[in-house]
Amino acid sequence: MPTMEIQIPNTPRAEEIKVLANDAFKAHKYSQAIDLYTQAIELNRENAVYWANRAFAHTKLEEYGSAIQDASTAIEIDPKRGAAYLAMGKFRDALKDFQMVKKICPNDPDAAKKLKECEKAVMKLKFEEAIAVPHSQRRSxxxxxxxxxxxxxxxxxxxxxxxxxxxxxxxxxxxxxxxxxxxxxxxxxxxxxxxxxxxxxxxxxxxxxxxxxxxxxxxxxxxxxxxxxxxxxxxxxxxxxxxxxxxxxxxxxxxxxxxxxxxxxxxxxxxxxxxxxxxxxxxxxxxxxxxxxxxxxxxxxxxxxxxxxxxxxxxxxxxxxxxxxxxxxxxxxxxxxxxxxxxxxxxxxxxxxxxxxxxxxxxxxxxxxxxxxxxxxxxxxxxxxxxxxxxxxxxxxxxxxxxxxxxxxxxxxxxxxxxxxxKPMAYANNFLRISPDACKLSSVVEVEDDTCP
Structure with a gap:
């Protein structure tokens, strides 16, 4: 019978690389941070934080497709996602994720805030759709x-x-x-x-x-x-x-x-x-x-x-x-x-x-x-x-x-x-109106508290 090779996660080394990645993130070197988070993931694919942190670094570079993929993996490991959907204006998708996060983490204030913002946004979308004039009848x-x-x-x-x-x-x-x-x-x-x-x-x-x-x-x-x-x-x-x-x-x-x-x-x-x-x-x-x-x-x-x-x-x-x-x-x-x-x-x-x-x-x-x-x-x-x-x-x-x-x-x-x-984003939507030294767009895709630039 052939033997199956089992890859044992190198957790200590992965954590060391994650610290380097966090430092790169704090220095706003997001491409470098992504490379380092990737190395950490290769050593330990079961740590949702690595995937979520890499997703957040992708959002900083507006690479939202990659952010969605990483966040999806993170949510399979540890159900947290939503910031990338918010960043792309996909409020209905973000709402589903934040509803799930709220169930899993009912005391998370940031998740509760984002959920409320998503609910408002989806309600506004529904209202706009209800009163919208058909495209063929719209006047310039x-x-x-x-x-x-x-x-x-x-x-x-x-x-x-x-x-x-x-x-x-x-x-x-x-x-x-x-x-x-x-x-x-x-x-x-x-x-x-x-x-x-x-x-x-x-x-x-x-x-x-x-x-x-x-x-x-x-x-x-x-x-x-x-x-x-x-x-x-x-x-x-x-x-x-x-x-x-x-x-x-x-x-x-x-x-x-x-x-x-x-x-x-x-x-x-x-x-x-x-x-x-x-x-x-x-x-x-x-x-x-x-x-x-x-x-x-x-x-x-x-x-x-x-x-x-x-x-x-x-x-x-x-x-x-x-x-x-x-x-x-x-x-x-x-x-x-x-x-x-x-x-x-x-x-x-x-x-x-x-x-x-x-x-x-x-x-x-x-x-x-x-x-x-x-x-x-x-x-x-x-x-x-x-x-x-x-x-x-x-x-x-x-x-x-x-x-x-x-x-x-x-x-x-x-x-x-x-x-x-x-400041940049002075006129942005409420859930994106964050200060430059804040690293949390949401509790869903986040770089941990000690990594805030």
Whole structure:
């Protein structure tokens, strides 16, 4: 009879590695923490804390799919899960998990708080579904807005658009006002957003961009509402213009608490010259993410409820991918896992993409310590343009300049700049409005108390 090899968990060594992983987590080195938690798991797969801690580290990097997988394993070992579902806006799934946690841990105050928040969120969803107008009968919110009829009060001293043309002088004045924490009058905000909507609606899902020989083109990654770092990009690389065009590759808003300033600035440059600035849709240009991560609350606070609906509508008009000189494919999250999808499918059918193998792929979506990462023998570049992400990651930001005709990437990195004392996530949903030095998003996927950064 063959003997069965039994693997005995190396618990002491696993605990030693877990301590190192916790230290890495406290230092905001989440990728390193994930690697160390993985080593601990390989030594002892029956400790739910290792799986849960790794899941939480994944959520810090917004790798929610991996977080769900690890949290699912953790709940099989020790029934605790939910934060990843919350982070993705999947309130019904999170509610089921927190109901289970409440039964198992009835005295856990954090679980009780999250359960209550989930119950409220699910009730709100049910109400919205009950009163929702069928999609075929919905009227565009943009069609109901006439910005020309909105009066500008005499006491308003901010930037003004004369007539229907957005000028560079206006945008400079607006950015200066934003820098000093002044708001733009809603008449001009409406004008900028509505004009941008008209331009975006006319674009295909995949946009081909041509860069003439001797000219350059700049690609930026996630900005995430970090307006003062956006100003720094322009300081380092110049304003968007016909001779200095940009592509911002999604995730303009959320997390950072100056998302309104960021999106109005980007849209205003689009109004000045459509070919001077290109915009791709990221995963945070969506209703579900905006409800959770702050943009919706910020828009409601700085503008109005109508703008919440308007931005949601305009975000749906954003292209999903760009091709530069038929050589470089730029998309927010990366390639699809489904085989056989071609660039022509994006143009003709839906929002799917897979470039030929000889294209360079540029994507964003993930924090990188140096602001960028080059992989697959130089065929894949990740660029992230929000330095010191959420005021706690300590990462650099980066952008990429491509020079035509060779289109070789030149990567420029930069550090975060000071901003007013408004914390990230200041407008976020209640269950995500936690201080930067708090490590518990919930009691479900948690790094133990002694690991709080």
């Amino acid at each position: 919110i943009a069609d109901s807005i006439d910005f020309h009829s909105i009066d500008v009060e005499p006491q308003y001293t901010g930037a003004r658009i004369e007539g229907d043309v957005v000028t560079l002088d206006f945008v400079k004045k607006m950015m200066d006002d934003f820098k000093n924490q002044k708001f733009l009058h809603r008449r001009y905000a409406f004008q900028i957003v509505l004009q941008t909507r008209d331009m975006l609606r006319a674009l295909p899902s995949l946009v081909d961009v041509s860069i003439q020989d001797g000219k350059h083109f700049t690609v930026c990654g996630d900005v995430h509402g970090q307006f003062y770092d956006l100003l720094n990009i322009f300081e380092l690389n110049g304003f968007p213009s016909e001779d200095n065009p940009y592509l911002f590759n999604g995730d303009f808003v959320d997390r950072g608490s100056f998302s309104v300033e960021v999106i109005l600035t980007l849209f205003a440059f689009k109004c000045i010259s459509p070919s001077a600035i290109h915009l791709s849709r990221g995963n945070h240009e969506s209703k579900s993410m905006n409800k959770i991560y702050g943009f919706e609350g910020e828009v409601r606070s700085k503008l109005s409820e109508t703008f919440v609906e308007l931005f949601a509508e305009v975000f749906c008009c954003l292209p999903l991918a760009h091709v530069l000189n038929e050589k470089i494919f730029v998309v927010h999250g990366g390639l699809f896992s489904v085989d056989g999808v071609k660039l022509s499918d994006i143009k003709a059918i839906d929002r799917f993409c897979e470039p030929p193998e000889e294209d360079l792929v540029v994507r964003s979506h993930e924090v990188k310590d140096e602001g960028y990462e080059i992989e697959h023998d130089g065929k894949l570049i990740t660029v992230f343009s929000a330095p010191n992400y959420c005021d706690q990651m300590g990462n650099k930001g980066a952008f990429i300049r491509f020079e035509s005709p060779d289109m070789k990437p030149k990567i420029v990195t930069f550090s975060a700049v000071p901003h007013p004392d408004v």
